[in-house]
Amino acid sequence: MKHEEQHIQLTVPADAHYVDIVRLTLYGIATKWGFSYEEIEDMKVAVAEACNNAVLHAYKDREPGKVEVTFSGAEGECIRISVKDEGASFDFDHRGGQPEALHNKSLKDIRAGGLGIYMMQALMDDVQVITDSGTEVILTKFLQRNGEMA
């Protein structure tokens, strides 16, 4: 049975103390749509990294703003999470091109910058970053169904 696509919106202040609300909401929605514990744990980290970027970069030296999170998808299919701010566009490309992990570097060369976007890409099936008026990060994960894979 195919379920109808749903859209659930949540707007929170661009403040570190509200990122956990986004994680908790994701937990509830992803559980309802059939994702496993492990998949949800991965998505919690990815969505929080997208929110962290908005909290840290979007409204720097500006009036405090908001982060709009939209969860779209259908039960048993996939989830698409849009994390959008209206602050300064975060230049992912300029911040070091391809996001890198820390593998095969010397200790003095490792740094945490850029790990957030790397983790989003590693933990989700697809990550899109749209910078226009503000930044929108769209994270997608498909539901892995047992016995239906080719």
Added chain:
Amino acid sequence: MNREKFYITKQMTPAAITISLNGELDLSAASEMQADLEPYVNQSGRTLILNLRNLHYIDSTGIGILIRMLKQRTAVGGGFKLVEVTPKIKKLFDITGISQYLDLEVAGTPQERKEDIV
């Protein structure tokens, strides 16, 4: 689901300082944790041990703090070890690549973890 404010507890012996991280280490908890741990990070006399058994969540901010601690411990020549790292947290350490720089012990046996998750 398990949801609690982040906090640390400390245990000191002549040879080591063990700091247990509890709850969710995210952007909102990062600066507080860094300030709490600062006094111990530059002490080279004892090994600094972080117990991660009750750490339920970490993001890149938390991993960034561990990277800075590791560099500081290396600079002062003090021991630095992570113990009882749960598979969920270890997975993020492996993905980011920080595992290769850390002296870490994974928590429990698979049997124990199963009980813990359920």
